[in-house]
Amino acid sequence: MTQDLYRLKESPSQTAGPYVHIGCTPNFIGIEGVFDTDLGSAMVDGETVGERITITGRIFDGAGAVLTDAMVEIWQADAAGLYPSPQEQRGTADPHFAGFGRCASDSKTGHFMFETIKPGQAPFKDGQPMAPHVTFWIVARGINIGLSTRMYFSDEETANAADPVLARIEHRARVDTLIGRRDGDVVTFDIHLQGENETVFFDI
């Protein structure tokens, strides 16, 4: 026998279920008057610094069907690469930028959409810059534990080629699953839960 470490175990995850909107985006589902606004529905205001972009996409299951009941959250740095978080020690992020967005998939088309700004570069642990990226977290009915991934930008080929996280992907053809396709101000990022084009998900 040894001494006890007295560690607790993380609470096990459970699916967000089909009714996640009731708790997380109640106004979206028509439960109005409880919360003023849905959390994460506005990431920018009129004074946010940075290049305005729209991130949109859909989530596909292993049979190619679009999920219409998912909830997507994103977290990203501001235009200077700083996170609006108390844990950020390198400087103070843009006070007009939330960094956090939450969006329910459209109940008919399955599209999610975020009005945001393009993030700057933040450093990896070894000090190397990471290419601009947006962290994604996806929950839905049938997903037992939230799925983590990242979206990078198609107009950042040089930075992407030097990114220390993308460099870890052994099967190089899968890197493309993490690249949002930029067309003007719109960046399209489709997520595939399974199949030939399965998105690279992270154990973070």
Add this chain to the structure above:
Amino acid sequence: MSDQTNLPPAHGSFYQRDRNWHPPAYAPQYKTSILRSPQKALLSLDNSISEMTGPVFGHNILGDLDDDLIHNFAEPGEAAIGPRIIVHGRILDEDGRGIPDVLVEFWQANAGGRYRHKKETYLAPLDPNFGGCGRTITAADGSYRFRTVQPGPYPWPNGVNDWRPAHIHFSLFGNGFAQRLITQMYFEGDPLIPICPILTTIRSQDAINQLIAPLDMNNTIPMDTLAYKFDMVLRGRRSTYFENRTEGN
């Protein structure tokens, strides 16, 4: 080092998630998981600043009735129908420390087992005075509490006769995005717990037990409200005392 030993390690990476403690992504008894579970290996990633930071929400977002589901959707002078309960507990990290400023969101069916949602088809009636959502933020010691009605169990399309035990959904934000967690709370003594196709995707009985809230008679209000105690644990953080580089440098 002696003057630092009581400081919380604010900026270390999070302890590795024990994925054998969580339910697996692919769990055929829960049919929807079959086509919604990634099948390729997850890419292991030491936390970078993108995962160690996260949004923190202030009390300014909270309304007066956000922690009172009995009244937050009810007409003036009315109240939701059902057994009145208090749910309370602490949000802790894996080292047992309370985590302050955690946004705790919760949602549930009404006392008849019916959700207020357009995709809901169960024949149990809606309660016109019950919406089913609430939220709060943990105090300095990680504690939280709210008032609601006990939700009912309900049938769902999986097997031909599968029922969910009564439960409340919880969504938690820690102080890093890597701590993000959604889970469910179940009620002590519910006979549907051992046959729930979702809950029993968790392999360990000890892990299942971690999601079952006991009746807490000492926190009841006599002649008024029962109480259940439900603690939740988010990932802990490494200290950075002996690292030769601080994060972000």
